[in-house]
Amino acid sequence: MTSLAAIVTGAGRGIGAAIARRLAADGFTVVCADQDEDAAARTAKECGSSSLGIAVDVSEVDQCERLVEQTFARLGSVEVLVNNAGINRDAMLHKMTDEQWHKVIAVDLSGVFFLTRAAARVMREQRRGRLVNISSASWQGNIGQANYAAAKAGVVGLTLTAAKELARYQVTANAICPGFIGTPMTSAIPEKIYQQQVDKIPIGRVGRPEDVANVVSFLASEDAAYVTGEVINVGGGYRI
Secondary structure, X not given: OOOOEEEEEOOOOHHHHHHHHHHHHOOOEEEEEEOOHHHHHHHHHHHXXXXXXXXXXXXXXXXXXXXXXXXXXXXXXXXXXXXXXXXXXXXXXXXXXXXXXXXXHHHHHHHHHHHHHHHHHHHHHHXXXXXXXXXXXXXXXXXXXXXXXXXXXXXXXXXXXXXHHHHHHOEXXXXXXXXXXXXXXXXXXXXXXXXXXXXXXXXOOOEOHHHHHHHHHHHHOHHHOOOOOOEEEEOOOOOO
């Protein structure tokens, strides 16, 4: 039996969990993928009995390909892929270690490529699909985040290339660049720096994970069939 299947990576918490819940509310059967198996299972439970929680390390190509294969085998389609999984290992450029560089690139960029490539094969055959990649406002550069900014800039380039290559198959590809969003990652920022970031937001508040999920919902819908190759900022005006 074919279901409207959506894969969301990094679905165990924060933005990914909000995206998974929203897509489930929109009628998708959601495959909640996360390196933390228990967290993936919790989100899947919140998404309903038909949804699945799967432990996946997106930096491992075999696990990425298996995730797409299992989704197609069990649900009969891959309608939506949301590449949200990401990590940061911040350090000033002159102090950044090789390990900090390679780990962030492996998860935040290579993982997006591995899953996009696997999903694109299915979506080309289906002649339909939605690819939504979560980049970041940091893709344009951010102090102490050479690795993260490089990876997120790469996600934008990858998304635009996918949009050009897959449009003829009625597959869209778009990137979302969240600004300062209230998540477990940002909650670890020292209070003084946290407030400095909030003060830069014209709309006057920290973003909610649901603010990003709302845009994903639109891009995954039929209403967005003519929207591809776009880079959408969700940051309350942060970049202006």
